[in-house]
Amino acid sequence: MKILIAEDDAMSRRLLQKTLERAGYEVQAVENGRLAQEELCRSDGPRLALLDWEMPEVDGLGVCRAVRDRKEKAYVYMIFLTSKESSEDKVAGLRSGADDYLTKPFNAEELKARLRTGLRILHLEDRLVEAREEMRFKATHDSLTGLWNRGVIMELLNRELVRSQRENNSTAVLLCDIDHFKSVNDTFGHPVGDEVLREVAKRLMASVRSYDYVGRYGGEEFLIVLNNCDPTCAFGRADQMREAIATREVITKGGPLQVTMSAGLLRSADWPSRTADSCLLEVDTALYAAKAAGRNCVRVAMPPQTKKIISEEPAEKVHERQ
Numbered sequence: 001m002k003i004l005i006a007e008d009d010a011m012s013r014r015l016l017q018k019t020l021e022r023a024g025y026e027v028q029a030v031e032n033g034r035l036a037q038e039e040l041c042r043s044d045g046p047r048l049a050l051l052d053w054e055m056p057e058v059d060g061l062g063v064c065r066a067v068r069d070r071k072e073k074a075y076v077y078m079i080f081l082t083s084k085e086s087s088e089d090k091v092a093g094l095r096s097g098a099d100d101y102l103t104k105p106f107n108a109e110e111l112k113a114r115l116r117t118g119l120r121i122l123h124l125e126d127r128l129v130e131a132r133e134e135m136r137f138k139a140t141h142d143s144l145t146g147l148w149n150r151g152v153i154m155e156l157l158n159r160e161l162v163r164s165q166r167e168n169n170s171t172a173v174l175l176c177d178i179d180h181f182k183s184v185n186d187t188f189g190h191p192v193g194d195e196v197l198r199e200v201a202k203r204l205m206a207s208v209r210s211y212d213y214v215g216r217y218g219g220e221e222f223l224i225v226l227n228n229c230d231p232t233c234a235f236g237r238a239d240q241m242r243e244a245i246a247t248r249e250v251i252t253k254g255g256p257l258q259v260t261m262s263a264g265l266l267r268s269a270d271w272p273s274r275t276a277d278s279c280l281l282e283v284d285t286a287l288y289a290a291k292a293a294g295r296n297c298v299r300v301a302m303p304p305q306t307k308k309i310i311s312e313e314p315a316e317k318v319h320e321r322q
Helices: 010-022 033-040 060-068 087-095 108-140 150-167 181-188 190-206 231-246 276-292 315-321
Strands: 002-006 026-030 048-052 077-082 100-103 172-178 213-218 221-226 250-252 255-257 261-267 298-300
Touching: 002 010, 002 033, 010 026, 010 108, 026 033, 033 048, 033 060, 048 060, 048 108, 060 077, 060 087, 077 087, 077 108, 087 100, 100 108, 150 213, 150 221, 150 276, 172 181, 172 190, 172 231, 172 276, 181 190, 190 213, 190 221, 190 231, 190 250, 221 231, 231 261, 231 298, 261 276, 276 298
Parallel strands: 002 026, 002 048, 048 077, 077 100, 261 298
Antiparallel strands: 172 221, 172 261, 213 221, 250 255
């Protein structure tokens, strides 16, 4: 464990450093409060600290307050080493954010015992943080695929639709469905079906940008939100995702399986001022059209004035036919 020593007296600093190094600590020693504050406030800074009260530039109280004012950072366990002995001084030190208080001259074994207490508290804090993050992940992600769950992907869709209306750009929405997925479960069993779902999720994630969103909408359906997506490029991107699923077999414990995916696509520029729920109704209709057209294809939801849902092809394919 790395520990920081902040002590302006060079002799005391060296003696303390040697004592802690012999105890197995990785020691970082500084001679004033400003340097201590800078190091402890770093995201990868030491999480144990021994601070002298009176130091140049920033005193120990100021260092403690600065460290405690950090937001969403790992906890730092800080011990004051000082010749001040009054109750008022001890209260002031603890109120500033210090965890413990040791009066000079101190016993080396007592210091090491107090540091072991600090280590236990830091380990407990780490376990609590891990548990909190695990709970947060489970609350927002699908347990099988690791994608955003239905509630979160719907929130993200609604947010991006509002943003695209405000900034006058377009969001592309895809609702995708694995073709004949029920037969996979019926023929090979649900464990193989789970393998297919995980692999499809992995390929979809690899097909989008870091700021796009992919969620499991339910069963074998996936909802994808492509942010700030040029409407003229949306179909091409959707078809690339379809190809990412269809062009390579999925390797499962039941053997290699050919898997395809159908998709409905909606471009928010075609549907101004629509809510997430109403957009989903339209893109679901487009997905149904893709299924009716033979599956393994993309269909685009068009506004009512077209009176139908049409398919599109990438511009290069149209050019080839001409």
